[in-house]
Amino acid sequence: VEAAGSLSQGATAYLAMEPGDCHGDTASVDALVAAGVGRVVMGMRHPSAHQRGSAIDALLRNGIRVDVLGEASSSCSEEQLQAALRKCLAVNEALIHFTTMRRPLSVLKYAMTLDGKIAATTGHSAWVSGEQARARVFELRARSDAVIVGGQTVRRDNPNLPPRRENGHTPTRIVLSRGLDLPEVANLWNVAIAPTIVCTQKGARRDFQASLRAKGVEVVEFDFLSPAAVADYCYERGFLQLLWECGGTLAAPAIAGNVIHKLMVFVAPKIIGGPYAPTPIGELGFVEMTQALRLVETETCAVGPDMQTVGYLASTSGGLARQALLLAGQGAVSSGANAERGGVETLCSLQPEAEPGTQWCTRERASETVVEFYKAWDRYGALSNFSYHPVSVPSSGGALREWASVEHFYQASKFGADGA
Numbered sequence: 001v002e003a004a005g006s007l008s009q010g011a012t013a014y015l016a017m018e019p020g021d022c023h024g025d026t027a028s029v030d031a032l033v034a035a036g037v038g039r040v041v042m043g044m045r046h047p048s049a050h051q052r053g054s055a056i057d058a059l060l061r062n063g064i065r066v067d068v069l070g071e072a073s074s075s076c077s078e079e080q081l082q083a084a085l086r087k088c089l090a091v092n093e094a095l096i097h098f099t100t101m102r103r104p105l106s107v108l109k110y111a112m113t114l115d116g117k118i119a120a121t122t123g124h125s126a127w128v129s130g131e132q133a134r135a136r137v138f139e140l141r142a143r144s145d146a147v148i149v150g151g152q153t154v155r156r157d158n159p160n161l162p163p164r165r166e167n168g169h170t171p172t173r174i175v176l177s178r179g180l181d182l183p184e185v186a187n188l189w190n191v192a193i194a195p196t197i198v199c200t201q202k203g204a205r206r207d208f209q210a211s212l213r214a215k216g217v218e219v220v221e222f223d224f225l226s227p228a229a230v231a232d233y234c235y236e237r238g239f240l241q242l243l244w245e246c247g248g249t250l251a252a253p254a255i256a257g258n259v260i261h262k263l264m265v266f267v268a269p270k271i272i273g274g275p276y277a278p279t280p281i282g283e284l285g286f287v288e289m290t291q292a293l294r295l296v297e298t299e300t301c302a303v304g305p306d307m308q309t310v311g312y313l314a315s316t317s318g319g320l321a322r323q324a325l326l327l328a329g330q331g332a333v334s335s336g337a338n339a340e341r342g343g344v345e346t347l348c349s350l351q352p353e354a355e356p357g358t359q360w361c362t363r364e365r366a367s368e369t370v371v372e373f374y375k376a377w378d379r380y381g382a383l384s385n386f387s388y389h390p391v392s393v394p395s396s397g398g399a400l401r402e403w404a405s406v407e408h409f410y411q412a413s414k415f416g417a418d419g420a
Helices: 027-035 054-061 078-091 093-101 131-142 151-157 206-214 227-236 248-256 319-330 343-348 406-413
Strands: 012-015 039-042 065-068 105-113 146-150 172-176 196-201 218-222 241-244 262-268 295-303 306-313 391-394 400-403
Touching (some): 027 054, 078 319, 131 295, 131 306, 218 227
Parallel strands (some): 039 065, 105 262, 196 218
Antiparallel strands (some): 262 306
16 A cells, blocks of 8 residues: 555555454554555455454444455355455465464475485485476475474585575574484574574483574474474464475374475476485375375476475365365354355365265374374384384393394394394
């Protein structure tokens, strides 16, 4: 409205969502009133219950007409209403997800070759995708509150994780490392570029923690470090969107822990080969293709020489259609006033039916009486065969022999009584 100047007098302003600020800032409403607009059209009411309707009431008190998509008669067709609602939901999806699911929207991004590799066997990965794809990643970083990587990414790639947008939003950089097996010198420790948070297990490398804090890096200790615990922590800090740019070792527990909601994947027309070359997703414990996780509301397009696919995990998010259902139940979007013309009901028809036994992810925690240790990343993962902890087992001669893990001992035992 500032750029429009006098042209705003009596004009109609179109907003994707009812304006609102958790700190009570009314600058948006004040600007509309001061500009003299005569009408405001909103795509939806504010998703937060304690802010919903406040801006609308303020505009009405100042004599400005307010219309909300789907709540009044309209000459728009069903297809137009559906398209408009989808765009309003998409542009506000991080805030909507934060409000309805009580957790930041987590986006997992990776680029891989045609044979499903994110790097060569040596770990070299610059670059899998082309410049156009990387430009989209920079844009996504600039829209995120934090970018998350694991310790392996720091050790192997020494990333900076910049948004590459001058004078734009700079996301916080978050590193997950249980044992703090991290280099003394790394680009992420330079907080002049952007703030950095290191999340670790309580008590890990106290001296190194002090060294990081002296450099301005924030260190946060967890009783049990997991992707879910970090997501909850980020929710408490008010982060709306998290971008996970990690390797398969961290991506797998993030998916298994119902943390990842959306994926952005680039497939480059390249083949690197190698049975030990890293893949984007680590072990999930699935043994049949019927267990594969489904994506909904997928969109695929060419980005330069690469193909990009964006979609939502059906089990943890359900996409925009799921959010529309939740918002309709809360009264943030219309589900009935103009429902015969489309709106939420039509949008939700795009959502595939859930397979038998499928349930939406909830935030309820597992019972503390359940000891989960099948996977190394479970709460009691140290009991797992695959946990990277050495074990000492008596050999047939009585002497103790150390094995890298229980799984190493188990596999070696197939070839001898004591693995010899």
